[in-house]
Each structure stands twice: as structure tokens, then as C-alpha cells.
Amino acid sequence: MxxxxxxxxxxxxxxxxxxxxxxxxxxxxxxxxxxxxxxxxxxxxxxxxxxxxxxxxxxxxxxxxxxxxxxxxxxxxxxxxxxxxxxxxxxxxxxxxxxxxxxxxxxxxxxxxxxxxxxxxxxxxxxxxxxxxxxxxxxxxxxxxxxxxxxxxxxxxxxxxxxxxxxxxxxNLDHKLIGANLLPELFTMNDLQQLYETILGQKMNRSAFQRKMLALGILERLEKRFSGGAHKAPFLYRFVQEESCQTRH
Amino acid sequence: MxxxxxxxxxxxxxxxxxxxxxxxxxxxxxxxxxxxxxxxxxxxxxxxxxxxxxxxxxxxxxxxxxxxxxxxxxxxxxxxxxxxxxxxxxxxxxxxxxxxxxxxxxxxxxxxxxxxxxxxxxxxxxxxxxxxxxxxxxxxxxxxxxxxxxxxxxxxxxxxxxxxxxxxxxxNLDHKLIGANLLPELFTMNDLQQLYETILGQKMNRSAFQRKMLALGILERLEKRFSGGAHKAPFLYRFVQEESCQTRH
DNA sequence: TATTATTGTCGCACTGTGAGACAATAAACC
DNA sequence: GGTTTATTGTCTCACAGTGCGACAATAATA
Missing domain, CATH: 3.90.79.10 (Nucleoside Triphosphate Pyrophosphohydrolase)
Incomplete structure (x- = not known):
């Protein structure tokens, strides 16, 4: 060519x-x-x-x-x-x-x-x-x-x-699986919330955000991660792979 | 030219x-x-x-x-x-x-x-x-x-x-003022609902639809219309003109 | 062992929605 | 003229979703 x-x-x-x-x-x-x-x-x-x-x-x-x-x-x-x-x-x-x-x-x-x-x-x-x-x-x-x-x-x-x-x-944030394409394979709920807050440019309520994301049924909860800060260890999550996944046009 | x-x-x-x-x-x-x-x-x-x-x-x-x-x-x-x-x-x-x-x-x-x-x-x-x-x-x-x-x-x-x-x-039906562009100047709530049902291809609940449309605050209620069928006369409505009206791109 | 920061979850109030019920009423019918 | 009929405006009830605060759980740190 x-x-x-x-x-x-x-x-x-x-x-x-x-x-x-x-x-x-x-x-x-x-x-x-x-x-x-x-x-x-x-x-x-x-x-x-x-x-x-x-x-x-x-x-x-x-x-x-x-x-x-x-x-x-x-x-x-x-x-x-x-x-x-x-x-x-x-x-x-x-x-x-x-x-x-x-x-x-x-x-x-x-x-x-x-x-x-x-x-x-x-x-x-x-x-x-x-x-x-x-x-x-x-x-x-x-x-x-x-x-x-x-x-x-x-x-x-x-x-x-x-x-x-x-x-x-x-x-399109709520309709397309934006998070699945911008986050690494494994992430915490806090990672996901920070992504949403950055894209939308506004703070969101922590517990309401968690409830909403879990209710979508597109997250798979994995083992806890023992590392990092002086606090309770958060769960790790992964996006579940659907056949109707919108990662491609 | x-x-x-x-x-x-x-x-x-x-x-x-x-x-x-x-x-x-x-x-x-x-x-x-x-x-x-x-x-x-x-x-x-x-x-x-x-x-x-x-x-x-x-x-x-x-x-x-x-x-x-x-x-x-x-x-x-x-x-x-x-x-x-x-x-x-x-x-x-x-x-x-x-x-x-x-x-x-x-x-x-x-x-x-x-x-x-x-x-x-x-x-x-x-x-x-x-x-x-x-x-x-x-x-x-x-x-x-x-x-x-x-x-x-x-x-x-x-x-x-x-x-x-x-x-x-x-x-885009809920975000843009679709109805204002497809209906005549004056219309009834039933006209508006039929438009929505036709576009979406599904029946909608009558009272819930009325509540929702009135709550949007984009409709102006006018006098009743005395004509037509063997039933109570419906109100006529008109879309209120906002300066942020989306009728043009 | 006590402290600290973050996490998972629950409760409460408020809003929006689906569904049904009921009175109001304009036209049609006898 | 009285009755019937169909549609309308509104109400109530139940339920899901959301904003917000509270509380215990817990991993690292002091």
C-alpha cells in the first residue's frame, strides 16, 4: 500500500x-x-x-x-x-x-x-x-x-x-460500559467511583454509588485486597463479560 | 449560483x-x-x-x-x-x-x-x-x-x-422537546400520549404519563375544548417557550 | 494494645412510577 | 328530559430508586 x-x-x-x-x-x-x-x-x-x-x-x-x-x-x-x-x-x-x-x-x-x-x-x-x-x-x-x-x-x-x-x-456514561474500558482488569469500588466523579466533574455519595453499581449486575466481586492503607481492605471487582458487551462498536 | x-x-x-x-x-x-x-x-x-x-x-x-x-x-x-x-x-x-x-x-x-x-x-x-x-x-x-x-x-x-x-x-425522546416539533400548536394530553406510544411502540399508563408530563413544567394548560366525543372535555395544552428551547440545533 | 482511616452495610426520608379506582362531564340515546 | 356511555382529571396505594447519615468491621500504624 x-x-x-x-x-x-x-x-x-x-x-x-x-x-x-x-x-x-x-x-x-x-x-x-x-x-x-x-x-x-x-x-x-x-x-x-x-x-x-x-x-x-x-x-x-x-x-x-x-x-x-x-x-x-x-x-x-x-x-x-x-x-x-x-x-x-x-x-x-x-x-x-x-x-x-x-x-x-x-x-x-x-x-x-x-x-x-x-x-x-x-x-x-x-x-x-x-x-x-x-x-x-x-x-x-x-x-x-x-x-x-x-x-x-x-x-x-x-x-x-x-x-x-x-x-x-x-x-453515555450510564448506557455504555465506560468503566470497563477505562479501568484495569481489577479495581476497587473506590476506583470506579473516582472515575465517575472525574468524568462527571462532581462528587457522588459513596453508599448510594455502591448500591447503584451493584444493582446493575455487571460487577463480579472477587477476593479482598490486603495492601495499602491503614484501614479495612476493600473488595476487588471485575466487569462480567456479557455476550452483548458494548466494548466494540 | x-x-x-x-x-x-x-x-x-x-x-x-x-x-x-x-x-x-x-x-x-x-x-x-x-x-x-x-x-x-x-x-x-x-x-x-x-x-x-x-x-x-x-x-x-x-x-x-x-x-x-x-x-x-x-x-x-x-x-x-x-x-x-x-x-x-x-x-x-x-x-x-x-x-x-x-x-x-x-x-x-x-x-x-x-x-x-x-x-x-x-x-x-x-x-x-x-x-x-x-x-x-x-x-x-x-x-x-x-x-x-x-x-x-x-x-x-x-x-x-x-x-x-x-x-x-x-x-432522545425524553431529553429533547420532541413533542413540541411533531404536534400542532394546541393539543390534548391524549394527543401527546399517542405520540409517545407511537414513537416508542408501546402502551403507557395514562395517569402516570399525565403526572410525568405535568411535572416536567414545560406544558401550559389552556381552556377546555368542548367538542368531539361523548365524554368529559379535555384540557388543551401548549409547550411553554423557553429561551433554551431545543427546536433548532 | 490503642489509634486511625477506610470499607461494607443498614436505616430513614423523599421522589418517581405502575396500577387501579372514582367522581366529573359532554355527547349520544331512549 | 332522563339515562347511558366513554373519556378525563385526580386520588390512593405499593414499590423501586436515591441522597444522606450512622455504625460496626478491619488492616495498617503508632
């Missing part, structure tokens, strides 16, 4: 890809009571942006997003879902991409396909923080986790895309 | 439009206890399809969808929202479009832009049945309401698109 021999930057006409359509990925992780997302850093530009991808003309849209997710994280079988299409004219600005291409030592022609207007399909993904292996793409020089609470300015309209993804994550 | 002098069919290269990207509209109406959608009929082909539109290269995506909605219904300021992007390779089939163009007396070249692969953004709209004036586009010869319960086979993957729109409508 073309990508192996030249990057999407050198392929100045974007041959083999759908024109004017891209995917932007908001990849959520959770670590030490903080919600994080994966960002790409572009050398010599100071620019930060969401992992993005293009759709090959022999590829399904959702498959293209999953391919990009796998390339950035090393993980394939995790939660990934569309949440919104960003198609305003106002989001078109060739300057950041031109800077990025120049930063890579290229001299893009004015009609380079990456400098034209793009409509982008926003996807959000839920990733086990410790399992992911962040990996930059051909145009970036670093891929790293950033705290959502203290997010620096992002290129183009990516800040608005992140906000919309967070809104969607909050709205 | 181009569209006024020639149709998207005669414009064989789709100049002035984004390539490979379209909108498909699922326009819901409600009449006599039946949920209905607007469909286009294509002459000499027997084909039925959703109203679709293209995005001009100087136009926002959402504006393009609203423009198409207005052209099909005569209505502009009504509920319209994205719900999913359909981008599988499997949905690409040039045959229906070729038949439609031939049915219009044209002889499309094999590389006609409408015969290439399209990714389509699905929108759903809520329309007051009596206010809409269905109006076909340049390729269709009729635009008419069809009962959702007895939907005939549709072209391409449009049946799946309708199903996904209905799923979204049901999921």
Missing part, C-alpha cells in the same frame, strides 16, 4: 484517499484520578492536535478510524464510536498544516490536498491507560497523554471537538 | 460541491396516530429514497442539511440534528443512481460524480405534519409521506438509515 512508501504529506494529491474527509480521534485514558487524552506534538511548530486519519478509497469509514486508533495506541479491540461531524467553513485554515509540513522539511504546493477544506468525523475511544503505547504518526514527532483538566490550546477547532467528545462521554 | 441553471445530474463533475460527501434526511411527521417520513419517488424506476443533499464548497455542513430540509418541506426553523455517518464501502452501488438519471432522460458517463462512492451524514428532522409542503428535488418526480410502520423497500441502505434515525429519536 501507498502509505508504506510515502507519507500523506509527500502524497501531495492524496491519491488513494477520500478527498476532503478525515477522522479526528479523542482518545480518553484514566490515570491517578485524572482523565487524559492523547495528543500529537508537531516539531518546530509548537502545535498540538488530535490524532487524525484519512479514509482510503477501499476502506470503510469506521475501519479507517479503528486503523488510526491502532496505529496511535497499539490497541485494536477497544471502545470506539462516532460522536459528531464537524463541517463548518470556519474550521478551514491551511496555516497550521502548512507549518507542520514545512516543519517536516517539505515545501507543500498551495493546492496540496491537506491544505484544502476538510470535513472531519469525530470519534471518541476509551483506552486502558497502562495498556496503550502512544505512537506518533508520520507528520508528528511525539504522541503523549495530556490532562484534560489543564489542556493547552489546540490547533484548529480541536478544543471544541474535545469538548463535544466529553459531553458525549458524560451522556 | 450553479444549481439554478442546471441540476446536480447535468453537472456531471459536481462542480461547486464537496466530492464524495452527502446528507440524507429522515424527516419525521406525525398524523392520526401514525409516525411518517418523507420519501422521494423516482419516475420510471420504481425506486424510493430518502431526501438527500450535497454540500456546496462555500457552505457549512449543517447549513447544507437545513437548506435541503427547507427545499423539501418549505419549513426552515424546525428541529434538525445529525445522528450518524454512513461510510461503509458496501453501501456503494451506482446502479440506482444510474437508473434515476436515465429515467430523467440523461445518459450519465461512467465517471459521473453521482455514481462514485459517497459517505453520507444522516440527519433527522421533526416536522409539523400539517405545516409541511412536500416538494420533490430535480431528480425526483414526487415527494410524499409514508407510514413508518409499513415502509416499502428503499434504495441503497436507506432502510438501515431510517432504522438508526428511529433508534436515535427514541433515545
Amino acid at each position: 501507498r502509505e508504506s512508501s510515502e507519507s500523506v504529506g509527500q502524497n501531495t494529491r492524496g491519491e488513494g484517499y477520500l478527498q476532503g474527509l478525515a477522522t479526528d480521534l479523542v482518545i480518553f485514558g484514566f490515570h491517578e484520578t485524572q482523565l487524559k487524552i492523547l495528543l500529537l506534538e508537531y516539531q518546530n511548530t509548537g502545535l498540538l492536535g488530535l490524532p487524525a486519519g484519512f479514509i482510503r478509497d477501499d476502506e470503510n469509514l469506521n475501519d479507517a478510524a479503528r486503523r488510526t486508533l491502532t496505529q496511535r495506541t497499539g490497541l485494536g479491540d477497544i471502545f470506539l464510536e462516532q460522536f459528531y461531524v464537524f463541517g463548518d467553513l470556519g474550521r478551514h485554515d491551511p496555516q497550521p498544516l502548512r507549518s507542520i509540513l514545512i516543519g517536516k522539511g517539505e515545501t507543500p504546493p498551495d493546492d496540496h490536498w491537506l491544505l484544502r477544506r476538510f470535513v472531519t468525523v469525530g470519534f471518541y475511544a476509551l483506552v486502558g491507560f497502562t495498556r496503550a503505547l502512544p505512537n506518533p504518526d508520520a507528520l508528528a514527532d511525539r504522541c503523549a497523554w495530556y490532562d484534560l483538566a489543564t489542556l493547552p490550546p489546540l490547533m484548529l477547532d480541536h478544543t471544541a471537538i474535545v469538548q463535544k467528545a466529553l459531553d458525549t462521554l458524560r451522556a | 450553479r444549481e439554478s441553471s442546471e441540476s446536480v445530474g447535468q453537472n456531471t463533475r459536481g462542480e461547486g460541491y464537496l466530492q464524495g460527501l452527502a446528507t440524507d434526511l429522515v424527516i419525521f411527521g406525525f398524523h392520526e396516530t401514525q409516525l411518517k417520513i418523507l420519501l422521494l419517488e423516482y419516475q420510471n424506476t420504481g425506486l424510493l429514497g430518502l431526501p438527500a443533499g450535497f454540500i456546496r464548497d462555500d457552505e457549512n455542513l449543517n447549513d447544507a442539511a437545513r437548506r435541503t430540509l427547507t427545499q423539501r418541506t418549505g419549513l426552515g426553523d424546525i428541529f434538525l440534528e445529525q445522528f450518524y455517518v454512513f461510510g461503509d464501502l458496501g453501501r456503494h452501488d451506482p446502479q440506482p443512481l444510474r437508473s434515476i438519471l436515465i429515467g430523467k432522460g440523461e445518459t450519465p458517463p461512467d465517471d459521473h460524480w453521482l455514481l462514485r462512492r459517497f459517505v453520507t451524514v444522516g440527519f433527522y428532522a421533526l416536522v409539523g405534519f400539517t405545516r409541511a409542503l412536500p416538494n420533490p428535488d430535480a431528480l425526483a418526480d414526487r415527494c410524499a409521506w409514508y407510514d413508518l410502520a409499513t415502509l416499502p423497500p428503499l434504495m441503497l441502505d436507506h432502510t438501515a438509515i431510517v432504522q438508526k434515525a428511529l433508534d436515535t429519536l427514541r433515545a
Whole structure:
């Protein structure tokens, strides 16, 4: 395939890809009571942006997003879902991409396909923080986790895309098995509650939270964990595997 | 603009439009206890399809969808929202479009832009049945309401698109003011309940439904209506206008 | 051994909901 | 005109879910 021999930057006409359509990925992780997302850093530009991808003309849209997710994280079988299409004219600005291409030592022609207007399909993904292996793409020089609470300015309209993804994550928190995708295999009830409190941005009642989670019938209680603090040892839990599990789209 | 002098069919290269990207509209109406959608009929082909539109290269995506909605219904300021992007390779089939163009007396070249692969953004709209004036586009010869319960086979993957729109409508029934957009200005509690029962496809308890709706605080009770059946006259209601009304996106 | 911090669970009050009952009443019928 | 009929507005009761505080249990620490 073309990508192996030249990057999407050198392929100045974007041959083999759908024109004017891209995917932007908001990849959520959770670590030490903080919600994080994966960002790409572009050398010599100071620019930060969401992992993005293009759709090959022999590829399904959702498959293209999953391919990009796998390339950035090393993980394939995790939660990934569309949440919104960003198609305003106002989001078109060739300057950041031109800077990025120049930063890579290229001299893009004015009609380079990456400098034209793009409509982008926003996807959000839920990733086990410790399992992911962040990996930059051909145009970036670093891929790293950033705290959502203290997010620096992002290129183009990516800040608005992140906000919309967070809104969607909050709205879907009770319907989709968000926890199963952001927590490690084993966790305590307190871990789960801290995840919920971080996503929703508000404190929750401890006993009510426990009752509600146990009533859902999706948690399996395991042995107690003897380690840590000067207090009673908490149970460990695991999400029960259902055949109707929503971990994949 | 181009569209006024020639149709998207005669414009064989789709100049002035984004390539490979379209909108498909699922326009819901409600009449006599039946949920209905607007469909286009294509002459000499027997084909039925959703109203679709293209995005001009100087136009926002959402504006393009609203423009198409207005052209099909005569209505502009009504509920319209994205719900999913359909981008599988499997949905690409040039045959229906070729038949439609031939049915219009044209002889499309094999590389006609409408015969290439399209990714389509699905929108759903809520329309007051009596206010809409269905109006076909340049390729269709009729635009008419069809009962959702007895939907005939549709072209391409449009049946799946309708199903996904209905799923979204049901999921959003309690969050967005669906009723305000599908009912006439004045209505009875029974009208509202029948709308809910039709959308959800299940009977609901009468007194509980009334309690719930009144508790939402979005209904204004008006005078009673003296007309109709051999029974107590029901109150008329109206949705109160809030500044945060979700009738527009 | 006593202290401390956290955990598992219970009780209580409040809210929302499903279900049935009953009076009120407008039209239809004799 | 009186009676019947169907629908409406509202009430009560039971039950599930939730917010909030209290209490004992317990693992590490002093």
C-alpha cells in the first residue's frame, strides 16, 4: 500500500484517499484520578492536535478510524464510536498544516490536498491507560497523554471537538460500559467511583454509588485486597463479560 | 449560483460541491396516530429514497442539511440534528443512481460524480405534519409521506438509515422537546400520549404519563375544548417557550 | 494494645412510577 | 328530559430508586 512508501504529506494529491474527509480521534485514558487524552506534538511548530486519519478509497469509514486508533495506541479491540461531524467553513485554515509540513522539511504546493477544506468525523475511544503505547504518526514527532483538566490550546477547532467528545462521554456514561474500558482488569469500588466523579466533574455519595453499581449486575466481586492503607481492605471487582458487551462498536 | 441553471445530474463533475460527501434526511411527521417520513419517488424506476443533499464548497455542513430540509418541506426553523455517518464501502452501488438519471432522460458517463462512492451524514428532522409542503428535488418526480410502520423497500441502505434515525429519536425522546416539533400548536394530553406510544411502540399508563408530563413544567394548560366525543372535555395544552428551547440545533 | 482511616452495610426520608379506582362531564340515546 | 356511555382529571396505594447519615468491621500504624 501507498502509505508504506510515502507519507500523506509527500502524497501531495492524496491519491488513494477520500478527498476532503478525515477522522479526528479523542482518545480518553484514566490515570491517578485524572482523565487524559492523547495528543500529537508537531516539531518546530509548537502545535498540538488530535490524532487524525484519512479514509482510503477501499476502506470503510469506521475501519479507517479503528486503523488510526491502532496505529496511535497499539490497541485494536477497544471502545470506539462516532460522536459528531464537524463541517463548518470556519474550521478551514491551511496555516497550521502548512507549518507542520514545512516543519517536516517539505515545501507543500498551495493546492496540496491537506491544505484544502476538510470535513472531519469525530470519534471518541476509551483506552486502558497502562495498556496503550502512544505512537506518533508520520507528520508528528511525539504522541503523549495530556490532562484534560489543564489542556493547552489546540490547533484548529480541536478544543471544541474535545469538548463535544466529553459531553458525549458524560451522556453515555450510564448506557455504555465506560468503566470497563477505562479501568484495569481489577479495581476497587473506590476506583470506579473516582472515575465517575472525574468524568462527571462532581462528587457522588459513596453508599448510594455502591448500591447503584451493584444493582446493575455487571460487577463480579472477587477476593479482598490486603495492601495499602491503614484501614479495612476493600473488595476487588471485575466487569462480567456479557455476550452483548458494548466494548466494540 | 450553479444549481439554478442546471441540476446536480447535468453537472456531471459536481462542480461547486464537496466530492464524495452527502446528507440524507429522515424527516419525521406525525398524523392520526401514525409516525411518517418523507420519501422521494423516482419516475420510471420504481425506486424510493430518502431526501438527500450535497454540500456546496462555500457552505457549512449543517447549513447544507437545513437548506435541503427547507427545499423539501418549505419549513426552515424546525428541529434538525445529525445522528450518524454512513461510510461503509458496501453501501456503494451506482446502479440506482444510474437508473434515476436515465429515467430523467440523461445518459450519465461512467465517471459521473453521482455514481462514485459517497459517505453520507444522516440527519433527522421533526416536522409539523400539517405545516409541511412536500416538494420533490430535480431528480425526483414526487415527494410524499409514508407510514413508518409499513415502509416499502428503499434504495441503497436507506432502510438501515431510517432504522438508526428511529433508534436515535427514541433515545432522545425524553431529553429533547420532541413533542413540541411533531404536534400542532394546541393539543390534548391524549394527543401527546399517542405520540409517545407511537414513537416508542408501546402502551403507557395514562395517569402516570399525565403526572410525568405535568411535572416536567414545560406544558401550559389552556381552556377546555368542548367538542368531539361523548365524554368529559379535555384540557388543551401548549409547550411553554423557553429561551433554551431545543427546536433548532 | 490503642489509634486511625477506610470499607461494607443498614436505616430513614423523599421522589418517581405502575396500577387501579372514582367522581366529573359532554355527547349520544331512549 | 332522563339515562347511558366513554373519556378525563385526580386520588390512593405499593414499590423501586436515591441522597444522606450512622455504625460496626478491619488492616495498617503508632
